[in-house]
Amino acid sequence: MQAGASARTHKVDAVKTHPEGSASTRKSPRARQGRPSDRARQSRQQLERRLAVSVGEEARSARMRAGLTQADVAERIGIAAEVYGRMERGKMMPSVPTLFRLCLALRLSADVGLGLVTAASVGAALWEEDSRDKDHLPEMRRLLRTLRRMSRGQLKLVNQVAAAILPQR
Numbered sequence: 001m002q003a004g005a006s007a008r009t010h011k012v013d014a015v016k017t018h019p020e021g022s023a024s025t026r027k028s029p030r031a032r033q034g035r036p037s038d039r040a041r042q043s044r045q046q047l048e049r050r051l052a053v054s055v056g057e058e059a060r061s062a063r064m065r066a067g068l069t070q071a072d073v074a075e076r077i078g079i080a081a082e083v084y085g086r087m088e089r090g091k092m093m094p095s096v097p098t099l100f101r102l103c104l105a106l107r108l109s110a111d112v113g114l115g116l117v118t119a120a121s122v123g124a125a126l127w128e129e130d131s132r133d134k135d136h137l138p139e140m141r142r143l144l145r146t147l148r149r150m151s152r153g154q155l156k157l158v159n160q161v162a163a164a165i166l167p168q169r
């Protein structure tokens with residue numbers, strides 16, 4: 001700035017507006033009926049967050065099973081490692097083509113990745129020792145309900161059949 005020159009200031013016009021806009025731009029009650037309600041919008045956002053978390057969790061577990069790094073998977077599906085990291089943390093949803101490439105790269109079922117079925121309900125780790133939540137599976141609950149209705153003799157027979165078909169430990 002030159003000596004003696006004054007600093008220029010710009011005048012900004014401030015316009016007071018009603019929270020819903022000026023009278024000419026306010027929507028009539030009839031026009032507002034077409035907009036989605038706040039509750040519906042929140043429900044949709046909550047569903048999208050749950051979906052993003054589900055995809056991220058399943059992608060992470062599939063990546064770990066395959067012994068890959070985030071950078072490996074990102075390179076295979078053609079996205080930046082930082083983007084893949086955000087996706088795996090459930091902070092963003094992949095596009096449909098990216099989700100397709102992710103499922104192919106990780107050999108992940110789209111149903112499992114989207115949370116439509118859990119890996120346990122399609123048979124993975126159903127009877128494995130490290131399956132912590134096997135008591136909560138629908139198949140296990142159904143079996144327990146059936147067993148509770150059986151007589152003592154029927155239970156003995158089921159136990160013998162189970163012992164015969166399960167591998168010895």
